[in-house]
Amino acid sequence: MAAAKDGRKTPARKTAAEEQLPGINDARAAFAPALSPALERPRAMLRALSFRPPQLLHLEGGETADRVALALWWAAQLNCEDPEGMEPKASARGPCLSCPSCLRIGANMHPDLIFLDGREGSIKIDDVRGLRPVLGEKPHFGRWRVIIAAEAQSLGIEAANSLLKVLEDPCPDTCFVFTAPQRERLLPTLVSRGWVVTLPWPETGRPLSDDMRPWEQALGRFAAEGRGWFDLTTARSAMDAGKAQQIVLVGQKALADCLAGREGGMLAAVFRRMPPRARMLADEIFVESQDALQAQVNPLLVLDTMAARLHVLARGR
């Protein structure tokens, strides 16, 4: 944490909030993705929910940065100190994002905000256990204590179960927010306890990058015709897990294209010809592939298995 100002005079043009909060720029940057016009609908839903916040809120869809920023925006909405922000009619405009409470939330320096970060690495069971002593108490500073599990798909199974137990106990004035790419990537028992808000799926009108397009085409052709894929993978002696994750994501985007009625590429066309149940199974294949990569299974093996299973699915067996 940055050191407090040592009593020297700050320039007069700084606001009171800026004097108090060294992380003000971080805070503004943290909220920025949540303010995108594309997220107007989810923001409206969250504003409506804020009058009686659910104990557990899930944010799915969109990109990681959107989900995490919106989780922080929600925490700010629940604790904004702007007097107008507390009036039901005025909350139509959301949190002010400039009062000390909003800024502290954005900078992750608010005493009632607990941020479990699963964006890089998994959320550990000890992090979840650490919540318990805090949760029996009232929030110290704000109206609501907010616990964000960012990218909750990275909860280990033990940590997820422990969190489930936490949710079964009364937690006065506490809201949990989980972000995840898709609700299917969380324990069903966790999902069913919460309220799901879906962000617009990643804009696949945004074209695939040049290095990803051959993978999309190969996956689409292999799923449809059973050929062409292994030429691409056997040509490589190794692949890192990060690249393999991107390739699985290409498949997930194709499925999202199909579900959203967008044209997409060859693979989206394969999904369009499938019955709804097969599409659900395809989603599971992608989720299991991502899980296998996280569990450090050989990336080439994961990709070959994924392609083979998609082909079997597309043939309708």
Ligand SMILES: [Zn+2]
């Ligand atoms: Zn505020």
